Amino acid sequence: MFKIINISKTYKDKKVLDNINFDIKKGSCLGIIGESGSGKSTLAKIILGIEKANSGEILKNNKPTASIVFQDYNSSVNPKFTVYEILNEPFWNSYKKLDMKNAILLLKSVELEINILKKYPHELSGGQLQRVCIARAIANKPNFLVLDEILSSLDILNQIEIINLLKKIKERNNITYLFITHNLESIFSLCDRFLVIKDGKILDDILVNNFLQKDVSPYTKQLFNAIIPIKF
Template sequence: MLIDVRNVTKAFKDENSGFFSRYQSVLKGVSLSVYAGECLGIVGESGSGKSTLGKIVLGLEAPDSGEVVLGEAIADLPRHQAVSVVFQDYNTSVNPRLSVSDIINEPLITEPLEKTEREARLVQLLEEVGLSADMLERYPHQLSGGQLQRVCIARAVAPNPKFILLDEAVSSLDVSVQVQVLMLLQQLKRDRQMSYLFITHDISVASFMCDRLLFFKDGEVVEQVDEMHRLKAVENTYTRELLEAASYLQIPLETEFEKQ
């Protein structure tokens, strides 16, 4: 076990509550575990609480109750080597004034590397995500969306973390680019023996990417699928509605990206 989320709750103040403060419960006793080498998917509509959970796992938000426990394999590592993240909006995830070289180097600043060694490391990271070394001196506005998200992925894997949280990491990309990035993520996961927590609203993407799925609604896990071949046999009404909506939109589960 790498990450163990234990009965986490979280509520936020209702901004429209006026003088009498009211709070909206966003997470209602969520528990889950992420194991070494797996991709665990969290699927839910906007407002279901999945991104709030992601922030708590990353330590960006504190739970009101419950806890997030790091497993023995990562508990003693520096935070940036234990856990990393790739967000949905690649444009706001980077400083537009920094070059690609500076962006990827951010998590490596504290590492005692000689100049030539650092440059070689950056080139290797770029090549690992399918980009050429001549992009090191470019700036975000000079890159396509797919290229910039690959830069964000290179930055995320630079410190060689054991675990990466991917929060809607491909939803802003065109479908053809999504395919390339998802296959890249799978390759990196195998090569670097990492684990992913994959947050998404897209069941077809999740069914392609993940080993297990948790379905979120109103801050709770309403169904868990531990064997992906049983995805279409879900029983919860909400989960079935999500699957039926995907079918209505003619999104073939599990095979959409394999056919690209």
């Protein structure tokens, strides 16, 4: 769906992305991990066309229609809007409007109750609000969705529920995902492949099924060794 070729990005004199190359295959879920400030969100914004790269190019196939969900669900919704109004935001620039029937279908697809439509963000839990943000992101039926650290502000049970929800949405709608996360375990339940980024460079490009066989960088080993194996 995308071919990212030699992308570099500098803010002022700081090199944030350094000669990045990879593909995103249609229908796949590509994970991106890497410490804070390593350039993950910048890369996603360049792919979405929100930011411009200084050099390199992005080839697009299959007419991508894209959408994004952010980490901070509170600041990504207008507190004065009801859920129904939030779900209607993607239609502001079109003649279409999300009618009540479709709004209800959309809510059902993210496993929320219909009575939420009239509520305001402050009346919802974090998990519910993040589901509303996911519903808004898929309202226009995109074929490519960037999920930028969308689990980070949620408790562990909500994280698991949202991962399961994302799997269902992906299968149902055949959406390609770019999944940026600090949650390494979630990579294994959602992604086919993941990149490890450090200081704007790709250190590893790993197929999930091949993870144990692959010789990875010391940095990636360190990241995965930090996961504490607990079994109940």
